[in-house]
Amino acid sequence: MTSPGSAVDSLSAAIKCNIIPNQEYLLQGSVLDQYVEVLLHRLRGLCDNVDSGPESFNDHELCFTLRGNTPNSSMVLPLRVRRALDVPDAPWQLRYVGQHELGDKNRPTAVRSSIDMACSSTIVEFLTELGCRVDFEYIARGYMFRKGRMKITVSKIFKMGSMASKPNESVEPISQSYLVELSVLAPSGQDAIAEDMRIFAEQLKPLVQLEKIDYKRLAHIQ
Amino acid sequence: MSYNSNSVNISVEAPIENQIQEITYDGTEIYQPPLTLSESLAKFAQKIDFSKSNELDIKKDTDEAFEDNKSDSDSKDAFQSSLWPWDSVRSKLRSALQEVCVLADVLAIAKEKRYLVLDPVQQEAVETKPMVQIYARKKALAGAANVLLTGAERLKTSQNEILRNRQTPDFHIELLRLRQNWRLKKVSNSIIGDLSYRTAGSKFFQSGMFEVTKAEEEEKTSSPPSSPAPGIAQVSKSNSSLRVTVPSELQGVAYIEVLCQKDQEDLCSVNLNLLGSGPPTANPEVHWQQKLEAAQNVLFCKELFNQLAKEAVQLQAPIPHMVVGNQIMATVLPGIQLVIGLCHSATADKKNQQTAPAPSKSDHDHVLEHSLHQLLREVHHKNTHHPFPHPSSAPLGPSKKRYLAGPMAADRHELLEMTHTETLLEQIIKQAQHFFMRMRTEYVLDTIAKEVKDPLISSHWNTLNSPTQSCVKINISTHGYDAVCRTPLVIHVGEKSLKCICRDGKVMHMSYEPQELRDLIFCHINQHQILAVQALAKTMGWQFLGNSNHLGLGSVEPLGNASSCLLGSPNGDRVIAVRCEPQSGVQVSVAHSPRTDFFPSRLVTERKWEHLGGQFRDVRLEKMEGRNFLHKMELLMASLTSNS
Numbered sequence: 001m002t003s004p005g006s007a008v009d010s011l012s013a014a015i016k017c018n019i020i021p022n023q024e025y026l027l028q029g030s031v032l033d034q035y036v037e038v039l040l041h042r043l044r045g046l047c048d049n050v051d052s053g054p055e056s057f058n059d060h061e062l063c064f065t066l067r068g069n070t071p072n073s074s075m076v077l078p079l080r081v082r083r084a085l086d087v088p089d090a091p092w093q094l095r096y097v098g099q100h101e102l103g104d105k106n107r108p109t110a111v112r113s114s115i116d117m118a119c120s121s122t123i124v125e126f127l128t129e130l131g132c133r134v135d136f137e138y139i140a141r142g143y144m145f146r147k148g149r150m151k152i153t154v155s156k157i158f159k160m161g162s163m164a165s166k167p168n169e170s171v172e173p174i175s176q177s178y179l180v181e182l183s184v185l186a187p188s189g190q191d192a193i194a195e196d197m198r199i200f201a202e203q204l205k206p207l208v209q210l211e212k213i214d215y216k217r218l219a220h221i222q
Numbered sequence: 223m224s225y226n227s228n229s230v231n232i233s234v235e236a237p238i239e240n241q242i243q244e245i246t247y248d249g250t251e252i253y254q255p256p257l258t259l260s261e262s263l264a265k266f267a268q269k270i271d272f273s274k275s276n277e278l279d280i281k282k283d284t285d286e287a288f289e290d291n292k293s294d295s296d297s298k299d300a301f302q303s304s305l306w307p308w309d310s311v312r313s314k315l316r317s318a319l320q321e322v323c324v325l326a327d328v329l330a331i332a333k334e335k336r337y338l339v340l341d342p343v344q345q346e347a348v349e350t351k352p353m354v355q356i357y358a359r360k361k362a363l364a365g366a367a368n369v370l371l372t373g374a375e376r377l378k379t380s381q382n383e384i385l386r387n388r389q390t391p392d393f394h395i396e397l398l399r400l401r402q403n404w405r406l407k408k409v410s411n412s413i414i415g416d417l418s419y420r421t422a423g424s425k426f427f428q429s430g431m432f433e434v435t436k437a438e439e440e441e442k443t444s445s446p447p448s449s450p451a452p453g454i455a456q457v458s459k460s461n462s463s464l465r466v467t468v469p470s471e472l473q474g475v476a477y478i479e480v481l482c483q484k485d486q487e488d489l490c491s492v493n494l495n496l497l498g499s500g501p502p503t504a505n506p507e508v509h510w511q512q513k514l515e516a517a518q519n520v521l522f523c524k525e526l527f528n529q530l531a532k533e534a535v536q537l538q539a540p541i542p543h544m545v546v547g548n549q550i551m552a553t554v555l556p557g558i559q560l561v562i563g564l565c566h567s568a569t570a571d572k573k574n575q576q577t578a579p580a581p582s583k584s585d586h587d588h589v590l591e592h593s594l595h596q597l598l599r600e601v602h603h604k605n606t607h608h609p610f611p612h613p614s615s616a617p618l619g620p621s622k623k624r625y626l627a628g629p630m631a632a633d634r635h636e637l638l639e640m641t642h643t644e645t646l647l648e649q650i651i652k653q654a655q656h657f658f659m660r661m662r663t664e665y666v667l668d669t670i671a672k673e674v675k676d677p678l679i680s681s682h683w684n685t686l687n688s689p690t691q692s693c694v695k696i697n698i699s700t701h702g703y704d705a706v707c708r709t710p711l712v713i714h715v716g717e718k719s720l721k722c723i724c725r726d727g728k729v730m731h732m733s734y735e736p737q738e739l740r741d742l743i744f745c746h747i748n749q750h751q752i753l754a755v756q757a758l759a760k761t762m763g764w765q766f767l768g769n770s771n772h773l774g775l776g777s778v779e780p781l782g783n784a785s786s787c788l789l790g791s792p793n794g795d796r797v798i799a800v801r802c803e804p805q806s807g808v809q810v811s812v813a814h815s816p817r818t819d820f821f822p823s824r825l826v827t828e829r830k831w832e833h834l835g836g837q838f839r840d841v842r843l844e845k846m847e848g849r850n851f852l853h854k855m856e857l858l859m860a861s862l863t864s865n866s
Contacts, residue, residue: 021617048606055610084612090622091629093613116616120629144614153614185617 018187024097024114025194027182027201027210036154036178039207040143043152046203047145054143057155058086061140062124064132079132081123085139091118094127102212107191108198110212114185139171142178149193150200153181180208260341268343393436393463396510400434400464404514415466417518419525423605426525430518433467466510468517476520476566478527480590482654483559520566526598526646527564533647543647552647554654555718555734562594562650593653593689597646655717655734656690662736663694663715670743676700676850677709677750679743690717696743698750700852706761707754709746713739725749741804745782748802752785754852755800762859765790767797779803789859796862799838800855808851811838812862 014020031039040054059082066077080097084090098113142155156178158171182201184193201210240253257265332338397413400406405416418430508516527548534543534550541553548564609622616625624640626632632640664683671679677698684693692715699708714721720732720739724746732738749771756766769787776784784803790796794815801809820829841858848854 021619057610057612057614059613059615061613061615080615082613082615084614087612090612091626093616095615118616118625118628140614142614144610146608146610146618149618151618155614 018189021185021187022113022115023186023188023190024112025109025184025186025197026100026112026212027109027197028213029180029201029208029210030175030177031154031180031208032177035207039154039178039180039204042204042207043143043145043154046200047147047152054145056086056141056143057084057153058141059083059139060085060137062137063135064127065135066127066130066132078135079127081127083121092121092123093117094119094123100212100215102214107194107212109194111194113188138174140179147200148196149184149186150197151183153179153183155179155181180204180210182210264341264343396462396464397434400466400510403511406434415514417468417472417514418521419518419602423602423607424525425605426521426528428471428521428524430472430521431469432472432514432517435465435467437463437465462509464510466513468513472517472520474520474567475516476523476564478523478591478594479561479563479565480587480594480650481561481563481585482554482587482590482658483561484557522595522598523564523566526594527562529598529601530562530594530647530650533645537645537647550647552651554651555658558658560590560651560654587654587657590650590654590657594646594650597649601646652717653689656692656715659715659717659720659734660692662734663713663720663739666736666739666743667694667696670740674747677747677754679747691715698746700750700754700850702849703754703758703852706852707750707757709750709753711743711746741781744804748782748785748804751802751808751851752787752800755789755855756787758852758855759789759859762856762863763792764798764859764863765792765794773801776801776803779805781805791859791862797838798855798858798862808843810841810843810855810858812841812858813838 044054061080061082064079064081066079068075078097080095081092082095083092093116095114095116101111103111137160139158139160140153140155141158142153144154145152157174159174160171182197184197186193204210240256242251243254244252246252328338332340397406400415405421406413407416408414413434415432415434416430417432418424418426418428420426420430527550530550531545534545534552537543539552543553544551548566550562552560552562554560608618611618611622611625621640624637627637627640667679667681671681677700680697680699682695682697684695687693694713694715696711696713697708698711700706709725711725712723714723718734720734722730722732722739722742724730730742732742752769752771756769759766767788767790769785771785772783773786774783782804784801786799786801789798789800791798797813797815799811799813801811803809822828843851843854846854846857848857
């Protein structure tokens with residue numbers, strides 16, 4: 001058996017060798033409710049093995065933030081906890097998602113660092129004990145597709161109702177549209193996949209405009 | 223003018239009928255508004271042709287001048303006309319100048335807008351006769367339609383003519399059909415297709431490119447006179463305008479041959495041949511669909527064999543697998559080899575194959591060949607059908623089991639186990655092993671059922687089984703006494719072992735040796751006999767005095783132990799002893815405890831001692847009446863009971 005010290009060494013070696021998929025290449029867009037069927041139809045035509053129909057999902061996500069100890073420190077660490085409501089035996093997922101890096105115009109997709117792991121349901125208590133606060137929560141329902149390494153999710157975001165204990169009931173949609181995301185989790189430096197994503201996004205063009213969204217600009221608009 | 227007194231004044235005026243501008247769908251007519259006074263004035267003024275009156279004036283002027291000239295001098299007439307050849311031109315220019323000047327003046331005044339206003343004048347609509355127009359249009363359209371129809375007819379006939387002459391479908395239609403079933407793309411000037419299983423999940427290195435070209439017409443037209451004999455080939459050749467060129471390594475026919483061999487000696491004499499006469503592939507001009515399917519099959523077989531060979535080299539088996547040429551040999555069970563061969567006959571060496579007398583080994587196992595195909599297809603399927611992650615933000619790659627490893631705190635050993643997957647070769651060896659186990663079990667059960675007649679042995683194979691597991695239920699019963707006693711057994715046939723669940727719930731594990739099963743069944747036959755006798759005794763009113771399943775007396779048995787039981791008659795004067803041995807069969811002895819006659823001897827002086835039990839005497843069962851052992855026992859018991 002290997003000693004713990006060498007395990008840490010091998011982990012750091014793995015990080016150095018860029019074999020850990022910790023970069024998420026992301027394109028986002030949205031489609032109105034009345035056209036989502038058309039989009040799903042198109043995706044069924046484009047994606048891999050959808051002979052058994054599109055895979056649906058129903059996830060509940062809690063966003064926690066961990067703030068620095070000193071009152072004037074501005075460091076905020078966002079952590080996301082997600083669980084599948086429709087697959088009760090699936091593990092929960094804890095995920096850290098970093099800042100969007102939009103890059104210049106030549107870069108086809110946004111890139112953000114992403115570290116995720118499966119965990120048990122006690123993660124919420126654990127994070128609360130750590131001092132994390134629930135920032136917001138929502139429910140995402142929709143369909144996911146895959147094309148090679150690419151994952152495409154078409155999801156509707158629901159606001160949580162007053163009954164937090166029963167997340168399946170009393171939810172209301174946030175908008176009249178579906179969120180469409182095209183993402184690939186890859187080790188850093190694999191920019192070729194971004195080009196593939198751009199080509200795939202081109203094929204969905206008239207239905208949904210998948211782009212790298214600048215969140216800061218969105219904040220300015222509001 | 224005079225009017226009669228009775229005459230009536232008739233005023234004639236234009237009807238107030240305005241022009242209809244529009245008729246709406248409900249029939250109401252919308253009239254044009256009547257012209258106002260100024261508008262009608264303008265309209266009338268427009269009708270005046272000023273140029274005409276001008277011309278008349280000028281004509282008059284010239285006529286007058288002409289007459290004047292005539293009267294003045296007739297002699298000068300010719301001369302003057304020659305003197306003023308430009309006279310008419312001059313006058314025309316002058317009048318033009320005048321008009322332009324007037325126009326300029328008018329424009330100048332009109333610009334002032336004080337004395338003169340220019341009004342647009344509506345052009346009077348040209349009177350149209352709708353019916354006439356319709357007829358005209360109809361006629362014109364009919365003419366055009368005729369032209370088109372005759373043109374279409376001519377095209378159709380010419381097309382039919384071509385079709386009748388060529389007998390080959392159109393290249394583009396053929397191409398369309400090809401496109402519906404195969405992947406094609408255009409690379410510069412050529413059409414390249416792909417028949418590999420890559421889109422279905424294959425990761426085989428060899429590509430399945432093929433090229434599609436147009437079949438030449440000249441070749442066909444020239445070949446019939448030169449070779450009249452192969453007429454049939456000509457027909458099949460001429461019904462395609464496509465030519466598909468498959469790389470040479472994918473040509474021909476291939477299949478995977480699976481043989482199971484018993485002896486080492488046989489191994490050397492194995493030669494792989496095409497089964498039977500082989501499909502008729504010598505004809506190079508088969509239809510492209512068959513050609514491509516055959517090529518695809520070749521590719522699939524190659525991938526399968528390649529994978530198996532790779533695994534055979536890598537696998538660490540107690541008896542190493544051998545890969546020689548296009549054969550893989552693996553030991554399934556001691557003395558039994560599984561030979562997997564790749565048979566690929568290209569069209570060129572097909573003739574050699576046919577000339578050689580093919581001593582085809584017909585023990586090719588179609589079931590195992592089929593399962594090999596199935597296994598590779600399963601691998602392909604798994605390559606493309608990854609399960610979706612839940613929740614949806616989880617990564618796509620890792621399996622659900624591995625994703626759960628974190629929360630379930632899996633250790634290194636478990637993680638290593640997750641990475642291990644069973645290879646195709648291992649799976650097919652297991653299937654072959656099971657196949658042999660099943661065959662052996664069947665054989666053992668059948669031979670025992672044939673050998674042993676007395677208790678009947680019936681076996682029921684479950685119809686539902688997997689490639690590596692099946693189950694058989696065995697019933698041991700005696701004819702006519704099924705209700706009295708039956709011994710059920712269940713045997714699970716695995717890959718290298720058998721599991722038997724006995725009547726009393728005991729589980730016995732056995733190896734692949736058939737003798738073990740045979741012994742077990744014989745032990746159970748004995749047990750059945752003893753138990754059946756006991757059950758029969760109960761129904762006959764006899765007493766069950768004692769039994770032993772493992773008797774320590776008598777000669778040592780080669781397998782198992784002898785079992786015995788003692789039965790007492792209802793009034794206790796007779797005892798039957800039964801001893802069952804797996805090897806030598808059943809022995810029955812009878813003892814009469816008070817003998818019917820008593821002769822005092824020196825040792826036994828009184829009659830009462832006779833109750834202690836007497837000597838056992840053997841019953842010669844084979845001489846007895848009765849269909850089987852239990853029947854004989856029933857008769858014996860009955861006779862002994864009635865005697866007392």
